[in-house]
Amino acid sequence: MILPIIAYGAPVLRKVAKDIDKDYPQLNKLIADMWETLQASNGVGLAAPQINRDIRLFLVDSSIIFENVEEGDEDEFPDAPGIKKVFINAKITHLEGEPWPYNEGCLSIPKIREDIMRPETVTIEYLDENFQQHKDTFNGITxxxxxxxYDHIEGKLFIDYLKPLKKKLLQRKLNDISRGNIQVDYKMQFSK
Incomplete structure (x- = not known):
């Protein structure tokens, strides 16, 4: 089932999410619905707060990014072919590498994209959908x-990394999103 994406302005997007255990009600269905929602919205990641759940769960499908990489250009992308994974109760344990800019967007903040600086490598501990423990290091786009x-389950949004003046210049667009004065081609829920 495709779930509505919660729009900017909803309080759940600013809450630090809670850990869950394997007895969380209908977890497998929720994960399946999140994958379906992610695919329907053409996103590369989706966190539970974006579907109005304040739990530490998110999905990443960076493989989509690499589908159109030209043959021979793979060397430019150290993380190709990407991943498709579920992250439960994740905790970033280490960030390293030179911060680099990339034009980010967010399903909860449609039609706004900005260059955001992030470190090139992340080490993260998490549980998968079978509650198996993992500690992995990822780099690049992934x-x-x-x-x-991860920021979503910590109550942060990509716009929080912007300089105050830039954020102020975007305020009207952000207000329009929170009021539902925007058209998107996926299912959204506005707080109004």
Whole structure:
């Protein structure tokens, strides 16, 4: 089932999410619905707060980014072919590498994209959908998507990294999003 994406302005997007255990009600269905929602919205990541759940769960599908990489250009992308993973109760344990800019967007903040600086490598501990423990290191675009989704379970948004003047210049667009004065081609829920 495709779930509505919660728009900027909803309080759930600013809450630090809670850990869950394997007895969380209908977790497998929720994860399946989140994958379907992510695919329907053409995103590369989706966190539970974006579907109005304040739990530490997010999905990353960075493989989509690499689908159109030209043959021979793979060397430019150290993390190709990307990942498709579920992250539960994630905790970033280490960030390293030179911060680099990338034009980020967010399904909860449609039609706004900005260059955001993030470290090139992330080490993260998490549980998968079977509650198996993992500690992995990711780099490149995949590391960026993980950091972006991780921010969601920490109550942060990519616009929080912008300089105050830039954020002020975007305020009218942000207000329009929170009021529902925007058209998107996926299912959204506005707080109004």
């Amino acid at each position: 590391a960026r998507v993980i950091q972006h989704e």
